[in-house]
Amino acid sequence: MRKCLLLFIAACLYYSGMVALARWWLKLSAPHLVILNYHRATGGDLRRHLLYLHRHYRILHIEEALEELYGQRKNRRHVRAQRTTLVLTFDDGYRDNYTHAFALACELQIPFTIYLLPGYIESGEYFWWLEGNRLVKHAQIQETMIDGHTYYFNNAEKRAELARAIDAHLRSARSVAEREDFLGSVRERLEVSSSVRTEDIPSLPLTWEQVREMERSGWVSFGAHTMHHPILAYLTDKTEIEYEITACRTVLEQQLGHPVRTLAYPIGQLRHIREDMLQSVRQAGYEWACTTRYGFNTRESNPYLLKRIEVDVDQHWLVMAAEAAGLWSFLSRLRWNRFMRRHFTNAYSV
Secondary structure, three states: OOOHHHHHHHOOOOOOOOOHHHHHHHOOOOOEEEEEEOOOOOOOHHHHHHHHHHHHHHEHHHHHHHHOOEEEEEEEEHHHHHOOEEEEEEEEEEHHHHHHHHHHHHHHHHOOEEEEEEHHHHHOOOOOHHHHHHHHHHHOOEEEEHHHHHHHOOOOHHHHHHHHHHHHHHHOOOOOHHHHHHHHHHHHHHOOOEEEOOOHHOOOOOOOHHHHHHHHHEEEEEEEEEOOOOOOOOOHHHHHHHHHHHHHHHHHHHHHHHOOOOEOOOOOHHHOOOHHHHHHHHOOOEEEEEEOOOOOOOOOOOOEEEEEEOOOOOOOOOHHHHHHHOOOOOHHHHHHHHHHHHHHHHOOOO
């Protein structure tokens, strides 16, 4: 019902001319940079999204767009005569970013940026935020106990409750080692095989070979997303925080052969970003860093707290159009709530 209501409102905004009016206002006001934040590339109509954005925005790689925004790069065209600048970003580096988004980028000649997790590229393992659903779905036992609670697998409500309990542990881990130890114990307890299933391939991490092929094309650039995607604010060891931020850049530069200039914070709301983390990002040599705070960016924006608009490929393009134009800040909050459920409470499967 909510999805239908949002689509109805989006259609009204679009066909009444409000979306076009909002784009016009952005173009006439002080220079704005719109950064969209995707994750998966399949499960919706990414092509329709890209066709709309390509028609109404000037899409650049994030490095080029930020150089221009902060005056490091001369823009020879009159600002008021051009479309608003927009950047496409994909967090985490799912395999379908290569099989689907990359193919579309080459076909439509649209650049985008992927924020990578080198630890997952090198291990090839499932992303930890997908494991609650996967482990419960493929468990080979009839019941288990975690934290004194017994969960029965013949009960759908109990299965969902167990998935949430697993996610709660993973989300609040005080170190990557603690998180991985817990995951290993749950896999063993539920007797789930570590072998990759065919249907899971699109949700696996990219490979270095795929990363290098995308970069050679010129249509895809890459940024850092930490080594293993911990929620940095929950880590108790400052040295580990610095490692996650610094080592990620080092590994990516070794693999890509050039400086990596941008980082996207895992999860990325302000409550997950402390001042000491900003200092670590600066000291690691990054020039810019992206949050998941909703909004546009201007020359006055903090370059280490850049705003992004979280969108999903499964959104109807009309809803995405309204979000990109800034008409629905409340829509972003709804989408963020959904993202948190999708990413951490297993309210959906990817």
